Amino acid sequence: MSNYFNTLPLREKLNQLGVCDFMESNEFLDGVSALKGKKLVIVGCGAQGLNQGLNLRDSGLDVSYTLRKEAIEGKRDSWKNATENNFKVGTYEELIPTADVVINLTPDKQHTAVVNAIMPLMKDGATLLYSHGFNIVEEGMQIRKDLTVIMVAPKCPGSEVRAEYVRGFGVPTLIAVHPENDPQGKGLAQAKAYAVGTGGHRAGVLKSSFVAEVKSDLMGEQTILCGLLQTGSILSFDKMVEKGIDAGYASKLVQYGVEVITEALKQGGITAMVDRLSNVAKIKAFEISEELKDIMRPLFQKHQDDIMSGEFSRIMMEDWANGDKNLLAWRAETGETAFEKTPAGDVKIGEQEYFDNYLLMVAFVRAGVELAFETMVQAGIKPESAYYESLHETPLIANTIARKKLFEMNRVISDTAEYGCYLFDQACKPLLADFMKKVDTDLVGKNFNEGKDGGVDNRKLIDVNEAIRSHEVEQIGATLRKAMTAMKAIKTA
Amino acid sequence: MRESFVSIQDLTLKYQQKSVLKNLNWTINTGEQYVLFGESGSGKTSLAKIIAGLQSAIGEVKINFSNESDLPAEVLFVESWYQFKNLEGVANFYYQQRYTSQQAKDTLTVHAELVSYGKEKGLHLDQVEHILEALNFSSFASSQLIELSSGEHKKLQLVKALWLKPQLLIIDQPYTGLDAASRRNLNILLDEVAESGVQLILISNDTELPNSVNRFAEIKDGKISVSDSRVVTSVSAEKHLKEIPDFLKESPVYSSQDIVKMVDVNIIYGEKQVLKNINWEVKAGEKWLLQGHNGSGKSTLLSLVNGDHPQSYANELYLFGNRRGSGESIWDIKQHIGLISPEFHWYFDASATVWQSIASGFYDTVGLFQQLPYSKSQQVDELVAYFGLTENKNELLISLPLGKQRLVLLARTIIKNPELLILDEPCQGLDQQQTQHFNQLVDELCSNGMTLIYVGHFESQLPTCIEKRILLEKGEVKAVENLNIEILS
Numbered sequence: 001m002s003n004y005f006n007t008l009p010l011r012e013k014l015n016q017l018g019v020c021d022f023m024e025s026n027e028f029l030d031g032v033s034a035l036k037g038k039k040l041v042i043v044g045c046g047a048q049g050l051n052q053g054l055n056l057r058d059s060g061l062d063v064s065y066t067l068r069k070e071a072i073e074g075k076r077d078s079w080k081n082a083t084e085n086n087f088k089v090g091t092y093e094e095l096i097p098t099a100d101v102v103i104n105l106t107p108d109k110q111h112t113a114v115v116n117a118i119m120p121l122m123k124d125g126a127t128l129l130y131s132h133g134f135n136i137v138e139e140g141m142q143i144r145k146d147l148t149v150i151m152v153a154p155k156c157p158g159s160e161v162r163a164e165y166v167r168g169f170g171v172p173t174l175i176a177v178h179p180e181n182d183p184q185g186k187g188l189a190q191a192k193a194y195a196v197g198t199g200g201h202r203a204g205v206l207k208s209s210f211v212a213e214v215k216s217d218l219m220g221e222q223t224i225l226c227g228l229l230q231t232g233s234i235l236s237f238d239k240m241v242e243k244g245i246d247a248g249y250a251s252k253l254v255q256y257g258v259e260v261i262t263e264a265l266k267q268g269g270i271t272a273m274v275d276r277l278s279n280v281a282k283i284k285a286f287e288i289s290e291e292l293k294d295i296m297r298p299l300f301q302k303h304q305d306d307i308m309s310g311e312f313s314r315i316m317m318e319d320w321a322n323g324d325k326n327l328l329a330w331r332a333e334t335g336e337t338a339f340e341k342t343p344a345g346d347v348k349i350g351e352q353e354y355f356d357n358y359l360l361m362v363a364f365v366r367a368g369v370e371l372a373f374e375t376m377v378q379a380g381i382k383p384e385s386a387y388y389e390s391l392h393e394t395p396l397i398a399n400t401i402a403r404k405k406l407f408e409m410n411r412v413i414s415d416t417a418e419y420g421c422y423l424f425d426q427a428c429k430p431l432l433a434d435f436m437k438k439v440d441t442d443l444v445g446k447n448f449n450e451g452k453d454g455g456v457d458n459r460k461l462i463d464v465n466e467a468i469r470s471h472e473v474e475q476i477g478a479t480l481r482k483a484m485t486a487m488k489a490i491k492t493a
Numbered sequence: 494m495r496e497s498f499v500s501i502q503d504l505t506l507k508y509q510q511k512s513v514l515k516n517l518n519w520t521i522n523t524g525e526q527y528v529l530f531g532e533s534g535s536g537k538t539s540l541a542k543i544i545a546g547l548q549s550a551i552g553e554v555k556i557n558f559s560n561e562s563d564l565p566a567e568v569l570f571v572e573s574w575y576q577f578k579n580l581e582g583v584a585n586f587y588y589q590q591r592y593t594s595q596q597a598k599d600t601l602t603v604h605a606e607l608v609s610y611g612k613e614k615g616l617h618l619d620q621v622e623h624i625l626e627a628l629n630f631s632s633f634a635s636s637q638l639i640e641l642s643s644g645e646h647k648k649l650q651l652v653k654a655l656w657l658k659p660q661l662l663i664i665d666q667p668y669t670g671l672d673a674a675s676r677r678n679l680n681i682l683l684d685e686v687a688e689s690g691v692q693l694i695l696i697s698n699d700t701e702l703p704n705s706v707n708r709f710a711e712i713k714d715g716k717i718s719v720s721d722s723r724v725v726t727s728v729s730a731e732k733h734l735k736e737i738p739d740f741l742k743e744s745p746v747y748s749s750q751d752i753v754k755m756v757d758v759n760i761i762y763g764e765k766q767v768l769k770n771i772n773w774e775v776k777a778g779e780k781w782l783l784q785g786h787n788g789s790g791k792s793t794l795l796s797l798v799n800g801d802h803p804q805s806y807a808n809e810l811y812l813f814g815n816r817r818g819s820g821e822s823i824w825d826i827k828q829h830i831g832l833i834s835p836e837f838h839w840y841f842d843a844s845a846t847v848w849q850s851i852a853s854g855f856y857d858t859v860g861l862f863q864q865l866p867y868s869k870s871q872q873v874d875e876l877v878a879y880f881g882l883t884e885n886k887n888e889l890l891i892s893l894p895l896g897k898q899r900l901v902l903l904a905r906t907i908i909k910n911p912e913l914l915i916l917d918e919p920c921q922g923l924d925q926q927q928t929q930h931f932n933q934l935v936d937e938l939c940s941n942g943m944t945l946i947y948v949g950h951f952e953s954q955l956p957t958c959i960e961k962r963i964l965l966e967k968g969e970v971k972a973v974e975n976l977n978i979e980i981l982s
Contacts, residue, residue: 169860
């Protein structure tokens, strides 16, 4: 198998990268009818598998699960999840031949093996549904020509997919049809119906392509989402300890700070996030984030280039073949960092204090979101896709850090994201060494406003506001967020 | 002269310009066991929180803890609202969640919760056994927190409080959600802790109280008046003066006379059978009372009717004439039903305003996600006025006292004039007058042909229209009978 994207002529590469259409609610008036009466068989019953299946069945569709023989005979958790909720469960041989739509919700790493096992069993003209395009685009999996290949990717963890559905809403969802596999032209109608079945149509659906989804998803998760949050968190913690701030306080500020800060980001973009700072602090955050952007730009570009060329996937798949040697070593290392080992102190930190005392993270987030967005758009990815894979997902990842720090974040995200995160983190730390030498506790650990009179130059403040507000990620964000206002805030202590 | 244990002076609390407590003075002497009562919204809960140091106000609160006592020198306030988190520290649950079977365990078990509480407070596990038994709660040790009903969560809070025995124990609505037997046993347990030196403040409008209670404090117009016996403020028996909005006078149009039909329905989690061979039919226009002890399976039974239970699909169940699992969506089912339950209230969207909460009843959603057509928004306004909520309509639901929140959700339940009303302990948190008024409203709605399933533990507080009863015991139907409401009261 060879990398699908690299087999395309430039024209077609650009064409597929550029598929991006934020769909209007009137495009979903047919509801689930394109899937009504069809047999939907889900492969795998983990968090995404179970919760999507529950939603689809509650939308009136016929859902069953297929699992590997060992999982059924061993009565593993996936088997229990499915049977105890009264779903029909069977082996590949029993259920795949009857399926009109086979939904592959197994982890990336297993895709090749799973698809090779199920494809010969699928009936003529059936549909294969993915929730991530890695297997098709990066591994170049070839699907039988009579089969339709579509993608439906809810942009939230499985538990949220269910929670939002039962309250009558949904989560933002990305759909796509693989142009090489749409023999009957039914792909889009089925993908839309599936999005209705899981409730996604109420929260906004973005029509994308397998290529655009993979290239933007990889870029987002490696840079701003996981990579930069990891690097920024560890550097911030170490700096505070070095400067004599209480380690328990530092640990708490870093663990929960990123979540509090990005909650503002979620609701009102970078503008809302920096507006939580005083005027003096905002100008400072702007200045150092500009500096951070200049320092990190080459690294963001390298990640995007390696993703586009397939180099990233190549080395990661080498590690897969090597028993995940690098991944496991890095994972163990993260578990051993001082930040990870220091429990959050029993101190109360007020909501505003998280902004005032953690200005450095505000600067990191602004720099990272804008850089990731800019780099993706320069590479031919449309702004809407770039927005989802940068700004939109940052608070979701921040939430995992608040739960149980970086180790938890890396456990929750996919192995693919985790691998990219480590590549970024290792390259980024040395890049920031000189910058971090200049950082003192006014930027991280203590209130930046302390000892300042708060006065600013009008002209300067106007320029800074203008620069932040007129950025393209803010323009597109304002439009897309309108569709998602009803999403429930995820709250932690 | 007896030593004063709690002394409160000149306490003043304002909430959004309105005075809730006005220069309130209250002295509680050692050995006095109080019941604190008053109308919904009179400030009972706020006062309790201030005493417990959970809320601040202007004025002085002094508590003279005893140094000689073995009991912990602390105030414990047991909220009428329970809060728990999953293992990752998040409290983002939804009310249907406990019906779904998931192998990844999200929350602690009751036993693990008690072990961790005991460790935190330095308590011995052997001392909690008899409390668990008295409240009929021992069998829940291995249940996860998410699996508990509201009555069971209430018991867990009570178990912890009775186990800790703080010098001052304040319980907000100790009896809500408890069945009659549990209420009686709770009173015995409260007498026991009072005997051992715990001082009680029970916030309750109920009349069946522990024997140890010897003082009554009524909070009215921001002040406290104390007496040795309950001054019975006569509940005006007058008919509700306001006329119900016209759109609620229309009789429902039934597509089928069979509202609910269950044939040998079984619900099982792993080894545990929650419902066993249930057979039950509800015909259009019938008014049912559903009863049973805490844990007898009432909420599970109702979740089947409301389309919320994942195991509906493997059972022989018919709703509104259609076999469940024949291609309908849960939204097709819910559009016929107006539902309220303690769990539904507990998990309701905290970010919705009063108006939005009521309007969301048209779409059966938790929170409002769409623009209302003009005629429907008129109806919301009419109902807001009918319930006396006009001045609160743009406030966040969560900012109101619990009783008012409940009124809002009751309005949400009836806004679409549904064919079937499912009222699972609808009047929790309401005072006697509000309860009476609401039940009169239910009677009036039902006289137009609406179908009713009503759950209530307090037999004196039921609508008069009820004509049939189904009684559950340990997941089985114990009795189905026609009844005359007089038999009950």
